[in-house]
Amino acid sequence: MTPAFPAGFPRLLSGSLPGAANLPAVRGHNAALVLDLLRAAGETGASRPELAEGTGLTPQAVSKITARLRDAGLVAEAGRRPSTGGKPRTVWRLVRDARYAVGLHLDRDELTAVLADLLGGPVAVHRAPFDLGAPPERALEEAVEAVRVLLAPTAPEAGPRAGVLGVGVACPGPLEHRAGVLRRVTGFPGWDGFPLRDALAERLALPVALDKDTNAAALGLALRGADGAGSGSGGESFAYLHLGTGLGAGLVLDGTLYRGARTGAGEFGHQVVQVDGPECGCGDRGCLEALCLAAVARGDTAAAARALGVGAANLAGLLDIDRVVLGGRTVLADPEPYRAGVAAVLAARAERTDGRPVPVSTAPGGARLVADGAAHLVLAPLFGRLEPARGPLTWTPPGGEGVVGE
Amino acid sequence: MTPAFPAGFPRLLSGSLPGAANLPAVRGHNAALVLDLLRAAGETGASRPELAEGTGLTPQAVSKITARLRDAGLVAEAGRRPSTGGKPRTVWRLVRDARYAVGLHLDRDELTAVLADLLGGPVAVHRAPFDLGAPPERALEEAVEAVRVLLAPTAPEAGPRAGVLGVGVACPGPLEHRAGVLRRVTGFPGWDGFPLRDALAERLALPVALDKDTNAAALGLALRGADGAGSGSGGESFAYLHLGTGLGAGLVLDGTLYRGARTGAGEFGHQVVQVDGPECGCGDRGCLEALCLAAVARGDTAAAARALGVGAANLAGLLDIDRVVLGGRTVLADPEPYRAGVAAVLAARAERTDGRPVPVSTAPGGARLVADGAAHLVLAPLFGRLEPARGPLTWTPPGGEGVVGE
DNA sequence: CCCACTTTGGCAACAGTGTTGCGAAAGCGC
DNA sequence: GCGCTTTCGCAACACTGTTGCCAAAGTGGG
Secondary structure (H helix, E strand, O other): OOEOOOOOOOOOOOOOOOOOOOHHHHHHHHHHHHHHHHHHHHHHOEEHHHHHHHHOOOHHHHHHHHHHHHHOOOEEEEEEOOOOOOOOOEEEEEOHHHOEEEEEEEOOOEEEEEEEEOOOOEEEEEEEEOOOOOOHHHHHHHHHHHHHHHHOOOOOOOOOOOOEEEEEEEEOOOEEOOOOEEOOEOOEHHHOOOOHHHHHHHHHOOOEEEEEHHHHHHHHHHHHOOOOOOOOOOOOOEEEEEEOOOEEEEEEEOOEEEOOOOOOOOOOOOOEOEOOOOEOOOOOEOEHHHHHHHHHHOOOHHHHHHHHHHHHHHHHHHHOOOEEEEEOHHHHHOHHHHHHHHHHHHHHHHHHHOOOOOOEEEOOOHHHHHHHHHHHHHHHHHHOOOOOOEOOOOOOOOOOOOOOOO | OOOOOOOOOOOOOOOOOOOOOOHHHHHHHHHHHHHHHHHHHHHHOEEHHHHHHHHOOOHHHHHHHHHHHHHOOOEEEEEEOOOOOOOOOEEEEEOHHHOEEEEEEEOOOEEEEEEEEOOOOEEEEEEEEOOOOOOHHHHHHHHHHHHHHHHOOOOOOOOOOOOEEEEEEEEOOOEEOOOOEEOOEOOEHHHOOOOHHHHHHHHHOOOEEEEEHHHHHHHHHHHHOOOOOOOOOOOOOEEEEEEOOOEEEEEEEOOEEEOOOOOOOOOOOOOEOEOOOOEOOOOOEOEHHHHHHHHHHOOOHHHHHHHHHHHHHHHHHHHOOOEEEEEOHHHHHOHHHHHHHHHHHHHHHHHHHOOOOOOEEEOOOHHHHHHHHHHHHHHHHHHOOOOOOEOOOOOOOOOOOOOOOO
16 A cells, blocks of 8 residues: 655644644654653663654654754763664663653642652652632742742752743643633632733743643653553553542543643533432532442442443543543542442443453552642653643753754 | 743644654645645635734745645635735635545445535535445445446546545444454444455555544534534534434544544443433443433434433533534434534533533534545545545646645 | 835745765674 | 674755845825
């Protein structure tokens, strides 16, 4: 089968829609491709020929790109592969501490701030009590203070915050990630319309990205592999289901976080799975959240898991996803029954449709999951996995100009 | 707010993951951007400055690109805009009959073949009885024959099939669009594993793209606007719900057809909305399809619409979509009650969440909807909306080389 | 009717991307 | 020691969009 269109025929660079492609964009795109492959390669690293194979670039192009990335300090040589009869390949690896990102998780009663390296690994953690019900200005002040405390000891001689790319912030929804504005956080109406992203960006003089807690968690899982086994390579699709105070989901489709135009995607708790079922706080009947939480309240973990499984099966069928990851306080308090219960429902469904059952796992990272993921809101753009955060740029790259350019 | 990263910093061209960007890819990408804007502009057309504004390209780049596209015959000047104090703008429009595509809908008992122009408009239609239960080889023969009949009268002097880009084929699922292979079409096990795409491509000597009927319909709706009002511009998200023999869905997320890795996305009929509900043919209980079809069977349209609405509301919440389009024989036989019923459920939900209700409409295009959409499986790649079809290329562009490239 | 002004859009030179051709470097195996 | 394989850099190249500049083609006021 020959290709359907001659070379140069209109063809996606990836998903099309946004943006014109000019030379800087091409450079950035290909650099991101290489970085993403190196990220996925982890400790193993990757040689130039392997990067060429993986990206579709020519070896010579890879040579130029790795040289630029080396000069920017983002990658470094790390040994060689055994020879296969010729000159041995030089192995490249990501320089973990070349840049940092802050992940900030603002939960109802607690705040978690994480300083993460390029791979998302934790460098420092700061935890503090927090009151989402306090007046926004006061809460904002506490968030700012937490980031300051976190960054204080970093590279004191190179000036504070050297190499910090920005701050990713994760909150309970609803909110609008594109505008960086909170909506009526359940139970905390004072936040409605508060421009959290811009306020934080101004106070911290750093780029800030805002998203829902479930989205941040899902993004983090997408970039490090749900089992912590690295990977997070290709365009896999999965759902992160979070059962805690409420029930929500984060969706990663084809390797990209799917948020919807209004950051409303992942509304999972009020999926109706029992028409004319018991009333839910939302006013509807038979919502998944109501069923799950009722079962949890009466100690019937099996029933809660079964309900969760029905929702997971609906979701898995609708979106043809590759795996399901469970998290949230309720699940993590006693993970196995939930995992097994959800897996059982999915297995039963797979048997009926002659398909492979969708694997189910529980989220690693424990209480830091969301904060770690929030850091990835800032890191992911480097690897071409998300649009960049917005805000003032204070960190100036070594060359003084573009990091990768020159 | 300054941009977060200096120019040239790794940044998405669009959705990342696939493909390296080289110069031909850039050319194709930008050409597709321009073509897509012109497609969305329809009769109105667009001037160079408008295209520059819409794509983000510089006016000079747009000039070069439109010149290439004019030489390829894909676009043409079409009058001028009134002057605003200076030289009036030249209006460009897509040349509808510059290229053609065939859309082939293989249904259980009928076959529809459509010859469509660049905009997806019908040029010729051919309908024939068809038996999906027949041996694959015989069905294949009939499909080939139908395409031959459809193409026979086209441009007899320029050789048959001049300007035909390829054939888009839509079938009932399940199938795998990437491999171009059918799976156990419900009730017709003989098709399991049959490489329909490659077989057709070889017999017709044309590129062929294969997809589910619901996906083809959704793609068609995405590219012409559900109400036939043109548009289909930006990255909107919607769901096409098809109620006929069965119940299925086609999903368009952020302007792109979402199919899932195994073409399994859009599995809507067996979403469980009533745990412990009535048994479904699939072996589960409380499936949407079972509830809907039972209501239809007993003549209770209102109940069928209400059930459909519950499913639509679940879907709309989970994916944060912009609108819902209803179609399929059952709905189209008496559209309004379904539209109103589904809209009512969505409106009630919107009221509870203080959101805007998701608009509901019924699909235009009637019985030809799927066949029209199938043609778009071939057309969409031109506009950067889908990866290209695969198969032998027989149609040689004017220049002898790439269409857009020289 | 003329002239200043605005806007469009082409031409030419340019910066910078990945590509190609070729050769040096660095190992393996006989 | 020598031929062979493989890696990888240098130099020339093709071609992209970009920039600077100017001609073309209108409007509108005097």
